[in-house]
Amino acid sequence: MIPLSLKLRVFLATFTALVIFVPLTALALEKAFISSLTQSLYEQLRTHSVTLITEFEFNNGQPVMPLSLRNKKLNIPGSELYALVKVNGKLTWLSESSLAENVLPLPKEPQIGNELLETISYNNIIFYSYGYTAEFENDGVFTPVTFFLVQTSSGFDREVAQFRATLWYWLGIISVILVLILLFSMYAALRPLDKLIEQIKQVEQGKIQKINKTYPPELERLKSNINHLIEAEQTQRQRYKNSLSDLAHSIKTPLAVLLGQSALQEEARAPLMQIKQIVERQLKRASTTAKGLWLQPEPLRPLIEQIFQAMSKIHQQKELELTLQCHPSYYIRIDKTDAIELLANLIDNACKAAHHVVRVSVDQQAKKLTIKIEDDGSGIPEEQRETIINRGARLDSYTQGQGIGLALVSDLLSAYAGHLQVATSELGGASFIITFNYSTDKTPSTKSSV
Amino acid sequence: MRILIVEDDSRLLTQLDVLMRKHGYSVDLADDGKKALYLLNEYPYDIAIIDIGLPIIDGIDVIKTIRQEKINCPVLILTARDRWQDKVEGLEAGADDFLTKPFHMEELLARTKALIRRASGQASPKLEQGSIQLDTLTEEVTVNGRAVDLTAYEYKVLEYLLMNQQKIISKTELTEHIYDQDFDLDSNVIEVFVGRLRKKLDPTGELKPIETVRGRGYRMNRNL
Numbered sequence: 001m002i003p004l005s006l007k008l009r010v011f012l013a014t015f016t017a018l019v020i021f022v023p024l025t026a027l028a029l030e031k032a033f034i035s036s037l038t039q040s041l042y043e044q045l046r047t048h049s050v051t052l053i054t055e056f057e058f059n060n061g062q063p064v065m066p067l068s069l070r071n072k073k074l075n076i077p078g079s080e081l082y083a084l085v086k087v088n089g090k091l092t093w094l095s096e097s098s099l100a101e102n103v104l105p106l107p108k109e110p111q112i113g114n115e116l117l118e119t120i121s122y123n124n125i126i127f128y129s130y131g132y133t134a135e136f137e138n139d140g141v142f143t144p145v146t147f148f149l150v151q152t153s154s155g156f157d158r159e160v161a162q163f164r165a166t167l168w169y170w171l172g173i174i175s176v177i178l179v180l181i182l183l184f185s186m187y188a189a190l191r192p193l194d195k196l197i198e199q200i201k202q203v204e205q206g207k208i209q210k211i212n213k214t215y216p217p218e219l220e221r222l223k224s225n226i227n228h229l230i231e232a233e234q235t236q237r238q239r240y241k242n243s244l245s246d247l248a249h250s251i252k253t254p255l256a257v258l259l260g261q262s263a264l265q266e267e268a269r270a271p272l273m274q275i276k277q278i279v280e281r282q283l284k285r286a287s288t289t290a291k292g293l294w295l296q297p298e299p300l301r302p303l304i305e306q307i308f309q310a311m312s313k314i315h316q317q318k319e320l321e322l323t324l325q326c327h328p329s330y331y332i333r334i335d336k337t338d339a340i341e342l343l344a345n346l347i348d349n350a351c352k353a354a355h356h357v358v359r360v361s362v363d364q365q366a367k368k369l370t371i372k373i374e375d376d377g378s379g380i381p382e383e384q385r386e387t388i389i390n391r392g393a394r395l396d397s398y399t400q401g402q403g404i405g406l407a408l409v410s411d412l413l414s415a416y417a418g419h420l421q422v423a424t425s426e427l428g429g430a431s432f433i434i435t436f437n438y439s440t441d442k443t444p445s446t447k448s449s450v
Numbered sequence: 451m452r453i454l455i456v457e458d459d460s461r462l463l464t465q466l467d468v469l470m471r472k473h474g475y476s477v478d479l480a481d482d483g484k485k486a487l488y489l490l491n492e493y494p495y496d497i498a499i500i501d502i503g504l505p506i507i508d509g510i511d512v513i514k515t516i517r518q519e520k521i522n523c524p525v526l527i528l529t530a531r532d533r534w535q536d537k538v539e540g541l542e543a544g545a546d547d548f549l550t551k552p553f554h555m556e557e558l559l560a561r562t563k564a565l566i567r568r569a570s571g572q573a574s575p576k577l578e579q580g581s582i583q584l585d586t587l588t589e590e591v592t593v594n595g596r597a598v599d600l601t602a603y604e605y606k607v608l609e610y611l612l613m614n615q616q617k618i619i620s621k622t623e624l625t626e627h628i629y630d631q632d633f634d635l636d637s638n639v640i641e642v643f644v645g646r647l648r649k650k651l652d653p654t655g656e657l658k659p660i661e662t663v664r665g666r667g668y669r670m671n672r673n674l
Binding site: 245248249250251252253254255256257258259260261272273276280284287306307309310313314316317336337340341344345348 | 462553
């Protein structure tokens with residue numbers, strides 16, 4: 001299952017909430033509105049019935065209603081408000097308004113002194129009815145008279161429909177506003193996360209040393225943890241290198257003492273030198289950082305200039321001309337110690353071989369870094385080039401006096417996935433070309449060419 | 451030639467001391483950075499051989515400090531740290547050459563001689579003035595091709611004078627460069643050495659190879 005992104009999760013959660021919340025709100029509001037509307041309708045009907053009761057009387061034992069009632073609606077046919085009067089359970093009077101209607105429902109009579117509210121469905125029409133039974137004295141006899149006020153639902157439905165329209169209109173507006181607010185708050189909540197991810201990427205690319213922007217408290221903890229991790233990794237790497245260096249120191253000083261013994265036999269000298277070389281190479285191999293996170297891109301120009309300065313001291317007597325062609329923006333993504341080891345070994349070899357000139361030229365394309373180290377010495381015969389490149393292939397393949405410089409170069413290149421090529425230089429001597437291909441371009445954007 | 455060796459491993463220090471004395475150097479020793487700094491400030495060495503990994507003050511810091519203080523004697527680093535980064539940093543700090551441990555004593559001697567020679571502006575290991583020749587590698591002295599047998603101190607005096615042919619060398623300077631700090635300084639001894647040297651180089655008294663500049667010191671005769 002593909003894990004959902006945080007943005008999608010938050011969006012889905014809020015969207016679901018909105019889809020459930022808005023119709024439920026509408027339903028609740030409509031229910032409340034209908035209930036209050038019904039209540040007010042019955043109130044109106046009760047008021048009408050009170051008026052109607054005051055207009056009723058017995059005259060000579062007969063129930064009498066005025067021709068024109070005070071409530072005008074009851075006088076107008078088709079007004080949708082009707083009145084009925086039952087005396088002793090018999091329908092004795094119908095209001096003028098009922099004239100246009102063919103059939104009307106006959107609601108149930110309530111007990112004397114009671115009222116009865118009813119919703120009646122009759123011929124597919126909904127009627128709201130209010131009934132009240134009162135006792136009237138008729139020739140010394142108390143006679144029950146029931147007054148009904150009946151109203152069709154059409155007016156009621158109209159009001160409900162209008163309410164519903166208004167409700168949905170405003171709920172629509174509110175929903176849109178809510179979605180906008182949610183989107184904004186989602187953006188505001190996730191922005192620090194985006195910022196953090198961007199900074200982690202920058203650390204990875206070596207553009208910054210650690211995460212330094214200010215974050216909300218929830219992320220501050222994460223930030224300090226990541227920073228701690230980066231620092232620990234760097235310290236660990238340094239400590240590891242230092243302890244290897246100390247180990248080298250503690251092995252090599254006694255070796256120096258041993259080699260310095262005047263009584264040392266010549267046969268013992270060779271194995272001692274071999275021990276020296278093995279210690280040297282294995283410890284260097286072990287301390288090679290290799291590819292990994294948090295590697296700073298090292299600007300190449302100052303690095304090579306620094307090496308040149310050292311070389312001009314070491315090879316002072318040769319009075320070499322050291323030239324460098326390297327744009328200031330070029331960099332190498334290798335641990336600095338390893339970068340110096342790699343380049344200084346090759347440049348030192350070139351200085352040893354050169355008669356007058358050593359030239360280092362660097363070219364950096366989008367995904368490729370090429371460093372060429374040339375000299376004007378006697379060069380390397382073609383048949384020996386393969387051997388030189390493969391010198392690092394086996395750990396025990398070097399022989400006495402051969403030096404381990406190129407073997408180390410091979411080790412470093414294989415650790416950093418670099419490539420070494422030996423050719424003939426225009427200067428007349430050897431040309432060592434090292435290339436690095438960056439498969440994924442995580443490099444800084446400064447890619448100018450000279 | 452007066453030399454300072456700074457090394458914290460006592461066995462190696464002793465070995466180097468014996469070796470250098472055997473080859474005619476006046477040797478002072480230090481086994482930590484602080485002592486090394488003191489000695490370098492106190493005496494004019496012709497070369498300092500300094501181990502990088504030193505107690506109290508690191509070798510690199512010793513070199514940086516003396517360079518800041520304008521002490522210009524050549525410095526050869528001994529290092530067990532064979533990473534180029536350490537070498538580059540050492541050379542950048544002001545060292546002139548380096549040697550990685552373990553090393554051959556012959557190589558150390560050769561580098562030491564080369565550095566002393568370079569510092570005095572001599573390109574060749576053979577020092578010459580007219581018919582007098584001194585080979586710093588074989589430590590042989592000849593006049594008109596005839597070998598001259600010199601004592602260790604006589605050799606040191608001649609080597610120093612030949613290394614600095616262009617200047618007048620005071621007795622104090624000569625004393626400082628041919629004796630180590632344990633030696634009881636007495637300038638009369640120098641006069642005796644120079645006297646003997648004159649006789650050995652010029653038994654007939656025709657060449658007059660070493661001039662006395664009154665009140666100032668000695669100088670090789672430039673008209674040999």
